[in-house]
Amino acid sequence: MSHEERIPRRILDRLKSWEGFLLIILVAIILVNSLQSPAYLSVQNQINLFILSIEKIIVVLVMTYIIINAEIDLSVASMMGLAACTLAWLFEQGIPIPMALAISLLVGVLGGAFNGFWIAWVGLPSLVVTLAMLIGYRGLARVLLEDRSIGGFPDWFDTLGQEAIVGPFPLALIIFVMLVVLAVVILQYSGFGRYVYVIGNNRDVARYSGVRVQRVKMIIFVASGATAALAGLLFAARLGSVRGDMGLGFELDIITMVLLGGVSIFGGSGSIYGVLLAILIILNLRNGMSLVNVTGHVQTGVIGVLLILSVLVPNIAQNIREALSRRRAVTTASSD
Amino acid sequence: MRRLRPEQIRELVLVLIIILTILFFGTQIENYYNARFFNRVSTSVAIIAVIAVGQTLVVLTRNIDLSVGSIVGFTAYFVGQQLANNNEIAPMVAVLMCIGLGAVMGAFNGLLVSYGRVPAIIVTLGTLALYRTILVEYSDAQTVLTANLPAWLLDLPRANIFSLNGLDLRVLVGGMLLVVLIFHLILRYLPFGRRIYAIGSNPEAARVAGFPSQRIVFLAFVLCGALAGLAGFMFLARFGNITVVAGLGLELASVAAVVVGGVNIFGGSGTVIGALLGAILINLLENSLIRWLAISEFWRDALLGLLILLAVAVDSVIMSRLRDLWAHRALEEDAQDRFEIESEESGYVS
Numbered sequence: 163m164s165h166e167e168r169i170p171r172r173i174l175d176r177l178k179s180w181e182g183f184l185l186i187i188l189v190a191i192i193l194v195n196s197l198q199s200p201a202y203l204s205v206q207n208q209i210n211l212f213i214l215s216i217e218k219i220i221v222v223l224v225m226t227y228i229i230i231n232a233e234i235d236l237s238v239a240s241m242m243g244l245a246a247c248t249l250a251w252l253f254e255q256g257i258p259i260p261m262a263l264a265i266s267l268l269v270g271v272l273g274g275a276f277n278g279f280w281i282a283w284v285g286l287p288s289l290v291v292t293l294a295m296l297i298g299y300r301g302l303a304r305v306l307l308e309d310r311s312i313g314g315f316p317d318w319f320d321t322l323g324q325e326a327i328v329g330p331f332p333l334a335l336i337i338f339v340m341l342v343v344l345a346v347v348i349l350q351y352s353g354f355g356r357y358v359y360v361i362g363n364n365r366d367v368a369r370y371s372g373v374r375v376q377r378v379k380m381i382i383f384v385a386s387g388a389t390a391a392l393a394g395l396l397f398a399a400r401l402g403s404v405r406g407d408m409g410l411g412f413e414l415d416i417i418t419m420v421l422l423g424g425v426s427i428f429g430g431s432g433s434i435y436g437v438l439l440a441i442l443i444i445l446n447l448r449n450g451m452s453l454v455n456v457t458g459h460v461q462t463g464v465i466g467v468l469l470i471l472s473v474l475v476p477n478i479a480q481n482i483r484e485a486l487s488r489r490r491a492v493t494t495a496s497s498d
Numbered sequence: 499m500r501r502l503r504p505e506q507i508r509e510l511v512l513v514l515i516i517i518l519t520i521l522f523f524g525t526q527i528e529n530y531y532n533a534r535f536f537n538r539v540s541t542s543v544a545i546i547a548v549i550a551v552g553q554t555l556v557v558l559t560r561n562i563d564l565s566v567g568s569i570v571g572f573t574a575y576f577v578g579q580q581l582a583n584n585n586e587i588a589p590m591v592a593v594l595m596c597i598g599l600g601a602v603m604g605a606f607n608g609l610l611v612s613y614g615r616v617p618a619i620i621v622t623l624g625t626l627a628l629y630r631t632i633l634v635e636y637s638d639a640q641t642v643l644t645a646n647l648p649a650w651l652l653d654l655p656r657a658n659i660f661s662l663n664g665l666d667l668r669v670l671v672g673g674m675l676l677v678v679l680i681f682h683l684i685l686r687y688l689p690f691g692r693r694i695y696a697i698g699s700n701p702e703a704a705r706v707a708g709f710p711s712q713r714i715v716f717l718a719f720v721l722c723g724a725l726a727g728l729a730g731f732m733f734l735a736r737f738g739n740i741t742v743v744a745g746l747g748l749e750l751a752s753v754a755a756v757v758v759g760g761v762n763i764f765g766g767s768g769t770v771i772g773a774l775l776g777a778i779l780i781n782l783l784e785n786s787l788i789r790w791l792a793i794s795e796f797w798r799d800a801l802l803g804l805l806i807l808l809a810v811a812v813d814s815v816i817m818s819r820l821r822d823l824w825a826h827r828a829l830e831e832d833a834q835d836r837f838e839i840e841s842e843e844s845g846y847v848s
Contacts, residue, residue, distance in 0.1 A: 280807065287763050289562075290810050293753060298803020304796045414623055427617045463631025470624040473616040 180424035180476070184439040191443060195450035202453060205330055211449045213324065216334045217242060217397035218412055219441050222419045223345040224386045226437045229420050230349075231379065232362040232429025233288040235386050237277060239412035240299035242394030245270050247303040249395060250312035250404035259319050267391050273299060274387020275380070282379035296413065304406040313403030322399040334396045341389075342438065349434050358382070362429030418465060419444055422472045444468075504820045505769060508760040508813070512775040516782060523786040533664030535785070540667075541655060543774075543781045544674040545732045549748055550755040550773040551681050552604075552725030555718045557756055558685075558698045560765030561611060561618035563719065565603070566726040566752055568629035570745030573599045573730030575633055575642060578740045582646035589650055596731035597724045603629060604723015608716035626749065634742045644738030654735040670732050677725065681770045694718060698765030755780055758809045760817075780806075 195202045212219070221238050228235050245266045252262035273295070280291045326332050349355040357378050361368040369375050398404045423440035425432030444465060451461050502510075524530045549566050556563045573596045580595065581587055587595075603625070610621045644652065658666040685691035693714050697704040705711050729748075734740060759776025761768025783805060787798050 280811065284811060284814070286807075286810055286814055290757050290763055291807060293750060293757075294803045294807040294810070296750065296803070297754070297799050297806065301797065301799025301801070301803055305794070305800055308794075308796050414627065418623065421620055427619055457634075459631050459634040462627045463635075466624040466627030466631070470610060470616060470621055473620055474610060474614045477615050 181433070181436045181439060184422075184424070184436060184443060188439055188443050188446065191446045191450060195446060195453065198450065199453040202450065207449070209330055209332070209335065211445050212335055212338065213332060213400070215445055215448075216338055216400070217393040217409070218415055219419070219445070220338055220341060220393045220396070221386075221390050221412075221416050222437060222441060223341055223434070224382070224389045225416050225420045226345070226423070226425060226432070226434055227349060227358055227382050228288075228386055229417070229425050229427065230362045230429055230432055231358050231382055232365070233281065233379065233382075234292065234417070234427075235277065235288065235383065236292040236413050237273070237295035237299055238386060238390040238393075238416060239409045240296045240303065241270055241273050241387055241390035242397060242409040242412065243303040243406065244273065244299045244306075245391035245394035246398040246404045246408050247306040247406060249398055251306040253315065254312055259316060263395060266395055267388060270387045270389075270391020270394075271384055272387070273391070274384040277387065278380040278383030281383060282376040300406075300410075303408075307404065307406045309406065311403050311405045315399075315402065319399055320402045322396070324400060334400070337392075337396070346434050354378070354381075359430060362431075364430070415444075415462075415465075418469045422469055424472075504817055504824055505760065505767065505772070507820060508817060509769070509772055509775060512758075512760065512772065512779065516775065516779050519779070519782055519786070523790065527786070527789050530786075530789075533666070535789075537666050537668065539778075539781050539785050540671045541736060542785070543777050544668070544670045545729050545736065546748070546751055546755055546781065547674050547774045547777040548677055548725050548729040548732065549752040550759070550777050551677055551770045552722035553752040553756045554759075554761050554768060554770050554773045555681070555685075555694065556618070556722045557753075557761050557763060558694050558765055558768060559715050559718050560698045560701065561715065561718070562622065562753065562763075563604075563607060563722050563726075564619065564622040564749045564753075565607060565625040565629055566722065566729075567745045567748035567750075568626050568633070569600050569603045569723055569726040570730040570733055570748050571740075571743070572603070572629050572633045573727045574734040574737075574744050575637060575740045575742070577731065578642035578647065578734045579637075579640075581648055581651060581734075582642055585648040587648075592651070593728070593731050596727040596734075598727070600727015600730060601720050601724035604720045604726070605716070607723065608719025611719060612712040612715040622749075630742075630746075637742050639742070642734075642738075642740040647734075647738055651735055652738060670735065673728075673732070677728070678770050678774050685770060690714065690717070695766055698762075699767070751780070754806050758806055760813060779809075 201207055248269050249262050249266040252265060277291055277295055280286045281288045322333055324332050357373050360373055361375050361378055365375055397409060419440050420437055421427060423437030448461050553563060577592055577596050581592055607621055607625055610616045611618045655670060657669045659669060659672045660667055693709050697711050697714055733745060755777035756773045757763060758779060759772035761772060784798060787801060
């Protein structure tokens, strides 16, 4: 086969991959949406669509690392709540907002390090540790605010998440884009990113190859705690008030986006590009459903079905492919 | 003499911790040992323990069922509504409706996991959302009200099997104990039960050995759904007023009970008795911490999370030591036996 022939074939392979499949779905969703509502394609709607879920999709980026690393972090939504509540509580005590923001982020780092300690060094399963901390961090958030709701932050803080600062883009969106670039570069193009995959594929092989497994895991969980805290703070800025149950149940949405992006729950495979496409699919799908007045509950149900189908369909396709190749093998054998 | 297996030591330790907890709070809280407290704890344990038994079956096969909370909510609401519309439905029929409904939802999970080869965490995350959505759509924002329910159902949570000095053994609690006993025996003695352990400890080996793995995993999910359905009935009986958020969060509570009860989250080891003990310990702590005046109600969850973590950490450190020791002894004994046999064969008598 000549070199010229191989290039289009590679593009074809790309399209046959999971990312290609997601891309086709995304294009279909965008087409249907834009036919249904003229408002859909407006710049403002497109920005809104990101802003309304910005706190989730920021955490999705780190969750991608965690799941590729064959771990899981169920405590992110509770950490979002805890960081926001820490901020509100400190603000209530009269501490200036910038200081409170820094302390809240530190809480995220510490919380992530706490998870990481039990998972990386003690060797407990992350499912159990972060499940316990899902309850624990949420509990701490409630300890801080009890059942009060705290608002009345300074104006500059309230507008942080929504006010456009560069062109039509608000700060939260700019932070997200920067994090996307960072996440892509580190995961796909750096040594650390390779380690994340290797450990996810086979922890023992990674360890015997001299990868410092514990340190990598620790870094990822600290990053997860810090990012979740950042997301919680942006969420607080967007809503303008904070309650103990902020972000309750977000962990499921976040994990759904990662898995829909083609990252294997068993770790070691998937790419951040797939996850980015999955984010776009879910945001556009939700937005489209909102435009035609489908309620939030139904949207959640649809996304649940989508999640299951995203694994089921490739499985069935593989079964069919195997059956076909078996039959082909039989026919070639009999024709010989 | 039969030596204690690590799991049995684990359960004895749990019982000991439960007793110590009770003794500790007895010194802290005035009038701690009263019948009302016992009755409240035992009734709330009953519901969570039934779910935890189902969860145990699934976790033993190296899977997880996160949809149980939604199944409890849906069955409680659906059957509650049927009973409210038609008070004539016989109690047994209502129970069977709950169990059947739960089993169907469990079967859907099981079908996708075992025959569709979709990882359980993905399937049940999906159905967690899906079943809840179906409930919300179906309910049309209506609530099942206690006032419309038949009298026998409202009396059920206070009905006793027997009563001793005000310490009641409620029917719900009795039912739960029966469920635990039945599933303990199934897991311990029936081929189905032993195969669940085999699949969980080594799926590859179980497949090579010719076990119908797919069918067994499927059945585990069906049973888990059915038990969640039964728990839905108990939920309905206990609370009466059922809204669309009924049973929210029970999936995590059941996983917590199972994990604290010493069931390995990676499958293959643990018992339903352990899960019951886990449920008892968690509920006891929850209810005691609320009454312990030194601590505000808001500390409960924070402490609970930490306690679950601690229980698992201690468990993993101590149990892995014990298991090593146990395996080591077994090896030594084996070597000893072999040595004796060899000695006899070669004519030496020690």
